[in-house]
Amino acid sequence: MPQIATLATPPAILRAEQLSKKVATADGQLVIVHHADFTVTPGEAVAIVGASGSGKSTLLGLLAGLDTPTEGKVYLGGEDLYALDEDGRARLRGRMVGFVFQSFQLLPSLTALENVMLPLELAGAADARARATAILDRVGLGARHKHYPKQLSGGEQQRVAIARAFVTEPKVLFADEPTGNLDANTGRSMIELLFELNREQGATLVLVTHDTALAGRCGRRLVIDAGVIQPESATEPVAAARIAGVAE
Numbered sequence: 263m264p265q266i267a268t269l270a271t272p273p274a275i276l277r278a279e280q281l282s283k284k285v286a287t288a289d290g291q292l293v294i295v296h297h298a299d300f301t302v303t304p305g306e307a308v309a310i311v312g313a314s315g316s317g318k319s320t321l322l323g324l325l326a327g328l329d330t331p332t333e334g335k336v337y338l339g340g341e342d343l344y345a346l347d348e349d350g351r352a353r354l355r356g357r358m359v360g361f362v363f364q365s366f367q368l369l370p371s372l373t374a375l376e377n378v379m380l381p382l383e384l385a386g387a388a389d390a391r392a393r394a395t396a397i398l399d400r401v402g403l404g405a406r407h408k409h410y411p412k413q414l415s416g417g418e419q420q421r422v423a424i425a426r427a428f429v430t431e432p433k434v435l436f437a438d439e440p441t442g443n444l445d446a447n448t449g450r451s452m453i454e455l456l457f458e459l460n461r462e463q464g465a466t467l468v469l470v471t472h473d474t475a476l477a478g479r480c481g482r483r484l485v486i487d488a489g490v491i492q493p494e495s496a497t498e499p500v501a502a503a504r505i506a507g508v509a510e
């Protein structure tokens with residue numbers, strides 16, 4: 263009976279199916295992500311962890327519809343992301359996704375406030391200025407609205423990028439090293455903000471991080487090693503114990 267199956271299995275907000283990314287290089291083919299296969303349920307907070315160069319940013323871009331896989335599929339909110347054309351993918355992203363890039367990717371010709379207003383304006387929101395102002399205040403940048411990205415420190419740019427990803431109240435927030443450029447105190451307040459979104463709006467969080475405090479707050483960790491996601495049952499207790507400081 264389909265209704266009973268639906269009740270027993272939480273619907274996936276995000277699903278990767280045999281997802282791979284390969285690129286041709288001068289030395290031959292490089293496999294950056296190899297057959298990633300996992301499901302994320304609504305409201306989950308997932309940390310993607312692994313060494314530098316292991317494929318974390320590439321995986322995140324594939325999951326959010328910003329890159330194209332060589333093989334496999336991504337389902338976002340039940341939609342086959344890469345079966346859509348680019349416009350369709352952009353619409354789905356606009357409706358569901360917030361993304362914080364490792365390199366921020368703020369538009370240099372727009373002020374902090376204008377950068378945060380942009381996704382709301384693209385979505386046709388009437389109250390873009392008020393909402394962008396409120397979220398910039400919330401990330402502690404009340405006095406920096408009129409600054410251009412080059413007039414902001416790295417950590418301030420990171421907070422603008424977080425505000426821009428949050429402002430549309432996304433169903434899934436992807437963030438690549440969201441605390442990478444922040445001091446411990448600012449980092450902690452950004453972590454609180456991420457988990458407020460998770461709690462208050464039921465947003466699903468998919469975070470790439472080297473920050474053990476942030477990874478420790480996530481209910482689930484996916485460990486990626488040379489493009490391969492490690493079996494969760496084998497890695498989870500070890501990673502959890504290490505984060506808790508009780509085992510190495």
Ligand SMILES: Nc1ncnc2c1ncn2[C@@H]1O[C@H](COP(=O)(O)OP(=O)(O)OP(=O)(O)O)[C@@H](O)[C@H]1O
Pocket residue numbers: 285287292294312313314315316317318319320321364
């Ligand atoms: N377009 C590309 N062409 C060739 N190699 C690439 C390309 N994109 C990524 N790579 C390589 O794939 C590997 C994974 O890159 P990725 O940026 O996903 O790593 P990462 O885990 O996010 O690392 P970091 O923690 O340093 O940010 C790296 O070795 C990188 O050099």
Ligand SMILES: [Mg+2]
Pocket residue numbers: 318319320364438
């Ligand atoms: Mg990266």
